[in-house]
Each structure stands twice: as C-alpha cells, then as structure tokens.
Amino acid sequence: MPHLIAISGPSGSGKTTWISQFLKHQSTPQYYVCPGLGDLSVDLAHIGYRFPWVQVVPEAQLTAILADLPEQATVYLEWGFHLDLGSPFLAELPWERVAVLPPDLAESDWHGWSDRIVTGNPVAAPANGYLPEIWCTPLNGQVFDPPSLEALLLEVSGGAYGQVGRMKGIFELPDGRAFHVDFVEGLPGMAYTELAIPRWLEGRPDRFSGIEVVGYGLEREAIAQTLLDSTLSDAALAQYQQHYQSLDPAEEALFV
Amino acid sequence: MKLAVISCIHGNYEALDAVLCDIDNQKAEQIYCLGDLVGYGPYPNAVVEMIRSLDIPTCQGCWDEDIVEGLNACECSYPSQLAEKRGHLAHEWTNRVIHPEVREYLASLPMTLRQDNLCFVHGSPNSQHEYLLPTMDGFAALERVLAAEADVLFCGHTHVPYLRELENGTLSVRVQQPGQGETQRQFTAPLKRIVNAGSVGEPRHGRPNATYVLYDTDTTQVTLREVPYDYKKTCAAILEQGLPPIFAWRLERGMEFAERAEDAGHVCER
Structure with a gap:
C-alpha cells in the first residue's frame, strides 16, 4: 500500500528541507505534491530540478495520480501554511500527518492536526491567525x-x-x-x-x-x-x- | 588653519545643514566642496543656493556635469542595470526641477581647486567619473596624486570616507633609446596622501549619517567626521517629491545609489 505523508507547518519552518532528506533515496517510487499555487510553485520546480527521479505532481493531475499509485510509492504532500487543515482532501485519504514546527511554538492548530511533530526552524508563527x-x-x-x-x-x-x-x-x-x-x-x-x-x-x-x-x-x-x-x-x-x-x-x- | 572638506551632497539639504552646523562647532576657517551637489535627493536647488550663499569654493562633480551636459555617463559606470535605470529616473527628475540659474552655476564650476600643496577634485584629477577606491593599486594611486602636483589630494565620489598614505614611493624608470645605452633612474616620492571626504547626503557606509573631513594645514592632521541628522525628513521629502520610494529606503540604511565602476582604473570615455 502506498505511504502517504502530509507535511504542514508555518512558512519557513523547514517543511521542504525535512521532505528533501527522504527524496535522496531512489529505492522506491516517490512523489512530491505541493498544492495551492497552481503551476507557480517554486518548491515543485526546485524538487523536480534537484531530484529528477522524483515525480513532481502538478496540481491539476493530483487526483488522477493518487488514484493510480504503485504499491511501493511514497507520496509527500507539502500542505502550505495558507491551506485549510480541515480540508476534505486531507480527510479522504489515510495521510500520515507531520507538522514541522518552530521549537518555541507550544500551541497551534498544527498540534491538534498532526500525528507527529518535527522540530524545525525557529521562525515566528502567524500571530492570532493573521496569515x-x-x-x-x-x-x-x-x-x-x-x-x-x-x-x-x-x-x-x-x-x-x-x-x-x-x-x-x-x-x-x-x-x-x-x-x-x-x-x-x-x-x-x-x-x-x-x-x-x-x-x-x-x-x-x-x-x-x-x-x-x-x-x-x-x-x-x-x-x-x-x-x-x-x-x-x-x-x-x-x-x-x-x-x-x-x-x-x-x-x-x-x-x- | 583648519579646513573642512565636504562632498556628494546629492540634494540632501537636511544633511548639509547638519554638517554646516558641525563645521561651525569645529571652528573650521575654510570649507571646500568636491561637487555632486545634485542628483537623487529632493532639494537640489536649495543645496546649491546654500553653497552659493556661503561662497564655498566648489568643484564640479559627475552629477553636476550631467545636469549641465545631459546624461551621458557611460553605462559601465553603474554597478548594475537596476542602478542605471534608477540613476536615469533621478537624472530626469532633477533635470526637470532644477532652476536655470542653478544650472548655470553648476556649469561654471571648475574641475579642480587648489590651495598651496592641496588639490581638491570630485573623482580623480583625470575625471569626475573615476573612482579612487582605497583598494586601488598603490602605483596608480600615487600617479594620480603626482599628476595633481599636490601632497594631499582630496576627493569624493566613492561615498565612503578614507585616508590613504602613500609612503616610500620609489619609482624606477629604465629607458632604452635607439643607438644609445640603457639608462635607469630612480625617483623617490615624498609622503603623499589621498583623503576621501565621503558623502554628506548619500552615505554608503551602512548608516544614514553624513560624513566629511577636517584637515589642519599646520599639523596635517586629518579627522573623519560622521554627523547624525534627521534623515527621516529627507526620506519624507523624497516621497513627497515623487522620487522613487526605494531612494528613501536605501538612504535610511546608508546604501547610496551613486554610480560605482567595478574597475577603479576605469575612466569614462564619453
């Protein structure tokens, strides 16, 4: 069964850096998805240039790709800080939820959402939900x-x-x-x-x-x-x- | 006799006013100005009027020349394409608001000023556009001072003040002419100095403070002065006058815009 991992956290916390450490391995098919910015995502292009063996998935093809994944596949879904954590898209599939959070952030929506927390960069989280x-x-x-x-x-x-x-x-x-x-x-x-x-x-x-x-x-x-x-x-x-x-x-x- | 040398005011009246007050407090008896009275800043006319009203001997800077002659500095004088585009905007604005009598005054400015063994220029004795950077090759730097026939060469243009002492300057010249034997002569240049006055109105040293220098002709002591002033007034005026807001942002941080050739030996060939 494909392994689906959704990663979220504040801007600059180190989500892409955390994902990149796993993309270096080429043993199994890997997919990278970064929805929210259409075809303009710098991260999507950067991952594609840096790890040419990783399949970067354009937003428009996301549903089709997810419906037809190989058994050994791992999908990394980078869920930007600006996207709704309660989205039905996240609820529909069995994503492992990882929050990359600054060390001083004690309480946030990401804490309640995630299955596990990874300590990231010491960036400031958005104050009072003001994104x-x-x-x-x-x-x-x-x-x-x-x-x-x-x-x-x-x-x-x-x-x-x-x-x-x-x-x-x-x-x-x-x-x-x-x-x-x-x-x-x-x-x-x-x-x-x-x-x-x-x-x-x-x-x-x-x-x-x-x-x-x-x-x-x-x-x-x-x-x-x-x-x-x-x-x-x-x-x-x-x-x-x-x-x-x-x-x-x-x-x-x-x-x- | 205590001299004050100021340069690169660039239409920043607030900075000039603060520097003149400081010069007064330091009891300097004579002020020299190394040009670039206009360009980038919001008060080119007021700056020129102040300099004229105080009868301050002033030589012509590259910006003063461009306002008189039309913008024709060569493109390689700019550190980047972005700086060049912004320089053109500043030139167009200044050219539009400058008073006719101010333009006439700028046209009348000499390239060089002298007092005894002191020479005052904007960039170098070769050109208003040439940079005498502190890192310039020692031989080339010495050549510039010798060409000015001075012991102390005062310049501006780089917007960063410095004092450079050229000691033990020994020149060896070997001459071989047809039909004659080779002759070799050595010359030893006495101590020469280059004093850069920095910038009153558009510093490039990472702080907004104005800079200028004091020189004591009796003791030959050089003092670099840094003068705080209400730069926020100038920034507000930049915005009010419709100049690009980025000029104010950079002024606040001591990041000026003036052209700066990468090659210190570059001489603009227009």
Missing part, C-alpha cells in the same frame, strides 16, 4: 543582470517592499546557470544554490523559474517592476551568451 500574504510570479524566459538580482534580493528580503518573512525563487543568469535562492526571516543570510541542470546558452531559457514572497503589506507592483528592471533585454542576453559560448573551460573558470 501573511503570498505573492508569486513565474519568470520563465527571464534572465537577470547578476548585480541587479543581488540588489533586488537584498531589498525584498530587507523589507523595502513590505515585511517579508520568506522569499524563495529560481533565477536564471546570463552564463546559463540557474540558482535557487532561499530566505527565511530570523535565519542568518540567504542561501544561494546552483541547480544541477544544463546551462542554457541559446536564447531565453524554456524552463521554470519564478519567485515566491510571503509577508505582510507586500508592494506587489513595486516588486514586479524591480524584477522587470533587473532582467536583460534580448540584445544584452545575446551579447552575454555569445561571450560565454566563446569561452573555453579554462577561461570560463575565471568568470564563474
């Missing part, structure tokens, strides 16, 4: 000017466009590499991880990239404008790609 907003946008095909991207990530995470508790994204750079960026308020620094996917040096990348911001009072239009102002024009991208294509590996190492 933060989520803003996300795909950035497919957009390639960023690296110093502009650095500035915008610093500004967004620093609160220039609203009080941000969480930011994650996948961004394309002109040298063909793509990076996963992860920021959690209260944790030191920002994690940048290069994705182990082929370099894209021919035109605009035809693969998922995007950003997801969680916080209060988000100035969505201003964030979107800053993102746009930081992306490269066709001409600039072509110039970069021509340059990187002409580099031999030894020279390239100097630019990385």
